[in-house]
Amino acid sequence: MRLSHNMNSLRLNLGYQKTLKDNVSAIGRISSGVKINSAKDNPNKIAQSESMRIQIRSLQSAQKNLQDGQSMLQTADGALQEANNVLARMKELAISAGDGSKTEADRSAIQAEMTTMKDTLNSLAKDTEFNGVKLIGDENVSSNEYPSYKDTVVGAMVGEKVRIPAYNISASFLHNDEGNALSDIDLTDPDKVDQAIGVIDASITSITSIRSKYGAISNRFESSAESLEQNTLIVEKADSSLRDTDIAVEMAEFARTQILTQTSIALIAQSNNFPQDALKVLERIR
Structure with missing residues (x-):
């Protein structure tokens, strides 16, 4: 056996x-x-899934950048709208000072209000900021023809960024083609009224141009945010098919x-x- x-x-x-x-x-x-709970479950798929998850988080971070950038531009635009209102009042004062029936006392009163408007414009430039960043009162700007720039990353790939120009709309930085600054306007002298009106018109043009540039960037941010949202959904769906x-x-x-x-x-x-x-x-x- x-x-x-x-x-x-x-x-x-x-x-x-x-x-x-x-x-x-x-x-x-x-x-x-x-x-796929660990690498041993599917070594090939885990690498793809982790890469997609990193991309998703990067896209979400870029979306936050766009939201912050949009908020910063909206803050600046609100201040620029107020600056336009101030300049409109300044032009009214300049035209009023050109009235031949005005006395020296009247012109002095107009000049006092003009000085107040200049101070208001300077306060807008100095105090308008978003998270400590000043777009319309940048002290590093020597001339609004050569603004400084704030870079904002708007995507998950290298080089996907938008440059936001920063200006200074203080009265001393707004001037006409001859270099006459808004801060130097003197309405007590009737002979300088035309010059004052020209400086104010040039300042209005400068403020309007800045608002237009910020509006264009804001539209780009909005379209980029929509695109990033769509891309995020696509990548999340792909990751879900791999991992879920x-x-x-x-x-x-x-x-x-x-x-x-x-x-x-x-x-x-x-x-x-x-x-x-x-x-x-x-x-x-x-």
Whole structure:
């Protein structure tokens, strides 16, 4: 008589261990909702998924930049609108000072209000800021013909940025083509009224030009934000197809492995009874 291992039970046990492992994996994917929980689950797909997740976070960060940039431009535009109102009042005062019926006292009163308007314009330039950034009162600007620039990253790739010009709309920085500054306007002298009106008109043109530039950048920010939102949704969908669990497929896998596990247990128990049955046969022969 020769004794040997129960090879049938061993083979059944190997199959049982594999099926049990698959069953546990299916349960994990169903419970977590993610089919790639670690690099070993799918080395190729995990690299793609992580790359997409980094891209998603980068796009979301760029969207925040656009929102902040839009808010900064809106803040500046509100101040520039007020600057236009101030300049409109200054032109009214200049035209009023050109009235030949005005006395010196009248012109002095007009000049006093003009000085107040200049101070208001200077305050707008000095106090208008967004998170400490000044777009219309930049002290580094020596001339509005050569503004300084604030770079804003608006995408997830290298070089995707927008340059926002910064100006200084203080009265001393607004002037006409001859270099006569708004801060030097003197309405007490009737002979300088025409010059004052010309300087104010040039200042209005400068402020309007700045608002137009900011408006164009604001429109670009808005369109870029919409584009980034669409791109983010596309990448999120692609990442979801790689990483997220297909519940229907995993439930079918769970049911399959559950049946196989239970069947393996029953077969192993039956296979383990074979040696006992052989011994019983030998006992009868004796």
